[in-house]
Amino acid sequence: MTTRDTIANGLSRRDLLKLTAAAAVMLASRNAIAADFHRFQHGTFDITVVSDGFLTLPAEILLPDATLEERQAIMPRLGGNAATAPVQANIPLIRHGEDLILIDTGSGSHFQASAGKLAANLKSLGIAPEAITKVVFTHAHPDHSGATTTIDGKVLYPNAQYFVSEAEWAFWTDKDYATHMPSALHDFARGAQRDLFAVKDRLTLVRPDQEIIPGMRIQQTRGHTPGHVSIELAGDGGLLITGDACTNDVIFFENPAWHFGFDTEPEVALRTRQMLLDRAATDKLKMLGYHWSYPGVGYAERKDASYRFVSA
Numbered sequence: 001m002t003t004r005d006t007i008a009n010g011l012s013r014r015d016l017l018k019l020t021a022a023a024a025v026m027l028a029s030r031n032a033i034a035a036d037f038h039r040f041q042h043g044t045f046d047i048t049v050v051s052d053g054f055l056t057l058p059a060e061i062l063l064p065d066a067t068l069e070e071r072q073a074i075m076p077r078l079g080g081n082a083a084t085a086p087v088q089a090n091i092p093l094i095r096h097g098e099d100l101i102l103i104d105t106g107s108g109s110h111f112q113a114s115a116g117k118l119a120a121n122l123k124s125l126g127i128a129p130e131a132i133t134k135v136v137f138t139h140a141h142p143d144h145s146g147a148t149t150t151i152d153g154k155v156l157y158p159n160a161q162y163f164v165s166e167a168e169w170a171f172w173t174d175k176d177y178a179t180h181m182p183s184a185l186h187d188f189a190r191g192a193q194r195d196l197f198a199v200k201d202r203l204t205l206v207r208p209d210q211e212i213i214p215g216m217r218i219q220q221t222r223g224h225t226p227g228h229v230s231i232e233l234a235g236d237g238g239l240l241i242t243g244d245a246c247t248n249d250v251i252f253f254e255n256p257a258w259h260f261g262f263d264t265e266p267e268v269a270l271r272t273r274q275m276l277l278d279r280a281a282t283d284k285l286k287m288l289g290y291h292w293s294y295p296g297v298g299y300a301e302r303k304d305a306s307y308r309f310v311s312a
């Protein structure tokens with residue numbers, strides 16, 4: 001399967017934006033941002049999972065490989081209906097020494113209106129945008145890097161140093177993207193360029209295995225995008241902040257052979273996800289998933305030939 005096939009079969013960003021306000025309102029009550037924030041210690045890291053809100057995704061994107069019966073069984077378990085389901089956006093705020101680090105910035109005003117709540121939630125925790133010292137991107141999709149700038153083009157976290165993988169930068173900043181990428185990716189490319197170019201003068205390009213600070217290491221988890229990375233924190237057997245290497249805690253734990261409709265390199269993403277879940281189950285690795293049920297912290301437990309998500 002090629003990138004073009006998958007994207008062509010999927011919905012564009014515009015289609016997603018068009019999802020009805022009524023559906024969003026209906027889901028909002030069920031998916032209200034957790035009033036109390038999930039906070040825990042991992043090794044020397046103090047972590048608070050702050051919600052950016054939620055996104056509504058269509059079944060064609062969430063579980064394209066499922067049969068109709070499987071869809072009907074799974075979609076309600078995600079809190080959705082037959083056509084769409086909500087997915088959370090969990091952003092770890094990591095305190096370490098003098099650092100206050102965000103892994104991804106969320107959607108800001110550049111994606112669905114049910115997301116983009118991170119800055120407001122940080123404020124309710126007493127954290128001003130100026131206090132953030134580092135932002136590490138797992139990848140440059142609009143629901144992860146969209147809040148780099150405010151709606152009037154200002155950098156939202158003015159004192160932060162930014163980190164993105166070399167491969168992610170190279171993929172999205174291709175000046176000939178219009179001819180090199182299928183048209184369904186053009187909106188994403190324009191969004192990634194908007195976000196990455198806005199912080200170009202304070203952006204560090206990183207490679208897999210590189211450390212951001214002692215104990216915080218970049219891990220290659222390519223496939224969702226060509227430069228997608230996860231972030232691993234040392235201590236207590238490790239904590240892997242997975243980003244979108246595994247986009248749902250029900251669908252892909254229980255069906256690790258299924259594709260996700262927004263993976264740019266579907267087969268690479270599939271292998272990455274399978275290796276990740278296998279390692280996580282074998283090593284009892286703690287994980288934090290961006291789109292998993294809030295707060296998205298837990299483990300993969302083997303169940304026959306698949307897995308079960310076990311909340312930490």
Ligand SMILES: [Zn+2]
Nearest residue numbers: 141143144244
């Ligand atoms: Zn995402």
